[in-house]
Every structure is written in structure tokens, then in C-alpha cells.
Amino acid sequence: MRKIEVITTEKSEMVNITALVQQVVSDLMPPDGAMTVFVPHTTCGITITENIDADVGLDTLAALDAAVPWKQPFYKHKGGNSAAHIKTSMTGNSISLLIEGGEIQLGIWQGIFLCEFDGPRTRHIWVG
Amino acid sequence: MRKIEVITTEKSEMVNITALVQQVVSDLMPPDGAMTVFVPHTTCGITITENIDADVGLDTLAALDAAVPWKQPFYKHKGGNSAAHIKTSMTGNSISLLIEGGEIQLGIWQGIFLCEFDGPRTRHIWVG
Amino acid sequence: MRKIEVITTEKSEMVNITALVQQVVSDLMPPDGAMTVFVPHTTCGITITENIDADVGLDTLAALDAAVPWKQPFYKHKGGNSAAHIKTSMTGNSISLLIEGGEIQLGIWQGIFLCEFDGPRTRHIWVG
Numbered sequence: 001m002r003k004i005e006v007i008t009t010e011k012s013e014m015v016n017i018t019a020l021v022q023q024v025v026s027d028l029m030p031p032d033g034a035m036t037v038f039v040p041h042t043t044c045g046i047t048i049t050e051n052i053d054a055d056v057g058l059d060t061l062a063a064l065d066a067a068v069p070w071k072q073p074f075y076k077h078k079g080g081n082s083a084a085h086i087k088t089s090m091t092g093n094s095i096s097l098l099i100e101g102g103e104i105q106l107g108i109w110q111g112i113f114l115c116e117f118d119g120p121r122t123r124h125i126w127v128g
Numbered sequence: 129m130r131k132i133e134v135i136t137t138e139k140s141e142m143v144n145i146t147a148l149v150q151q152v153v154s155d156l157m158p159p160d161g162a163m164t165v166f167v168p169h170t171t172c173g174i175t176i177t178e179n180i181d182a183d184v185g186l187d188t189l190a191a192l193d194a195a196v197p198w199k200q201p202f203y204k205h206k207g208g209n210s211a212a213h214i215k216t217s218m219t220g221n222s223i224s225l226l227i228e229g230g231e232i233q234l235g236i237w238q239g240i241f242l243c244e245f246d247g248p249r250t251r252h253i254w255v256g
Numbered sequence: 257m258r259k260i261e262v263i264t265t266e267k268s269e270m271v272n273i274t275a276l277v278q279q280v281v282s283d284l285m286p287p288d289g290a291m292t293v294f295v296p297h298t299t300c301g302i303t304i305t306e307n308i309d310a311d312v313g314l315d316t317l318a319a320l321d322a323a324v325p326w327k328q329p330f331y332k333h334k335g336g337n338s339a340a341h342i343k344t345s346m347t348g349n350s351i352s353l354l355i356e357g358g359e360i361q362l363g364i365w366q367g368i369f370l371c372e373f374d375g376p377r378t379r380h381i382w383v384g
Contacts, residue, residue, distance in 0.1 A: 178298045187333050
């Protein structure tokens, strides 16, 4: 397993981590098989989405914010960032990927993205 | 790893792919262990849901459409299909399954479904 | 693979299953590698969220209920629990985790939670 650090710069942000994850595969992993990418945070998730037009990520953040508003009269958590926790549960903390010939197998439009929901912060990704 | 093709016929559709995935397990996989089912698209996800009453899948598509409407004034992506991307991030692109005795281990009500959010299209599923 | 039983006591509830999953790792799993935790139900999911303040889980349940209301005029499923199925697809049925030195690798704030969306019921978790 290798631990990667990513520094986010916005309150909400999608960070393309595909190259960072591929580097771990190239350095450490068997050339064929499966792998896990895991985010060890509760206000930051992981997803696969379009790697060309950054507007897709911005639209995703905006739509999640509309579905799960930052303020709700029913939130009880004193941290004030319940929405970030909930969006993390919606995108998830782990993804499973297939590897062939030392390359992560992704569709042509796909990239792996860290989903920052309560930044900016120093975040970590665990790959194994 | 094997690549399977699925042709969808609707704009939004849940396609039961359980038998297709089981066939790959029977053909290729060790009889006991874990596996990954991965969808290499950004407007088409994967989920596990009820395999008996197709109304559950229809209700899921309708509820996701209510939570993430097809048109929103804040969408920026020129492709016009941001909602399909967002719903894909919400259901996810990969699932992990357990295998015993050559059989995918699923609950009695569970089936594996491709979630078409911007069809009809030819879609792919990668199993390994 | 080991099957664990969990008895839920509320209609909607987050149950911390981290210790139960760690026990399986300690008993059965290789000390280093990856694992899958799978929930074989269609109205009960799994997520990773904060393990200290139970209000985070309550806020998550409330926010999912706001995004996917229990009653909608468009629901067709006669079981009357479509919302529970949909929330299960949103949180997912499986997670992938990394293990090192016999310990599940989780962030300091993270716990593994069963998400009961249509209880109370006897639920199962499959770990392998």
C-alpha cells in the first residue's frame, strides 16, 4: 500500500488523481489484477467522472449541493459540515479498479477524482 | 478480465446483468474469492437492487431524476447531459462481489444492474 | 468468507460495524491485502462515516430522506418501500478496504456503518 498526499485549494473541488494512482500501479502493483483506491476522510470522497471538460465536475459539485444543501434546519452535528459528510457517503470512500499490462483500465472519458467537500485541506489517498 | 457488451434501448434504463456476470465467473474466475465489476462510462453506472419487481428500478430512475433534474440553470457542461454524469457518480462505476463455489454471492432479492442514464447506447462492462 | 448478523432496532439507523468487521479480519484474513464488505439486502446499505459524533449519522439519514422522500406520487413499487431501495443504491452495497498488519486501514474519524433504511430487521454482512 502507498499513501499519497493531495492539497486541495477550494471549499468544494474535484481533483484529478488519475496520474498519481497510475504511478503507484507502475511502481508497486502486479501488472494484472485488481486494486483499491481508498480515501481515509469523512468529508472528502472519490469518484470516477469525465476527464476532459472540468465543467462536469463543477456541475456535479453544484448538483450535490442542491440535493444536499450546506444548511438544513434538521442538521444536528455541531461541526457544521454535515453536508460534506453526507456527500462523502453518496460518492463513497473506495473504488475498485482493474489493471492489465501495468495500466489502470479506464474508459476513454474516465478519470479518477478526489471529491473535496470541505476544503481547502491536506488530503490523503491510500492505494493498494 | 473479460469485456461484455450490453445494448440499451431507453434514455434511462436498468438492465439486469447478473447472468452475464455469473457467466464470466463460471468461465474465468477462481471458485472462491472476490471480484470487481467495472463500467467504463461516465453517463452509465452500476448498482445492486431488487431482481423481481422491475418497478423498483423504475422508481430508482425516477427518484434520481427528481433529486438531480435533467435541466438546471447552473449546469455549465455543453454536452447537455450533466445529470447523467452526476447520477453515475451517485451510483458509482464499480462494485466488489464475493464468490463461493463458483457462484457470485448475492442476497435472494439482489440482482446486478447496469444503470443507463443517457441512452440508448452500446455499453460495456468489465469483469475481473 | 464469514457471515455476520446484525439486528437493527429502528426504521432508519446507522449501526457501527467496525469492530465486527475487524474481528473477521483478525480471525480469517491475510495480514496484508484488500477485502470486501458486502451487504446482501436491497433496503439496507453500507457506508463509511464519522465514528465519534452519532449526529453525523442522524443528519445523513435525515438528508437522504429529504433528497429521496418516503412517499412520492411517481413510486410504482407495491412494496411501499421504494425510498429504502433507492437510498441503498445511493450508499451502495459493497466497500473495499485495505488491510495492513492485520488491521483494517481507516482514517482516524472513520467507522464502517450498516445503513438500515427499512427496519427494524435482522440484517447480514458478508466479509471476505
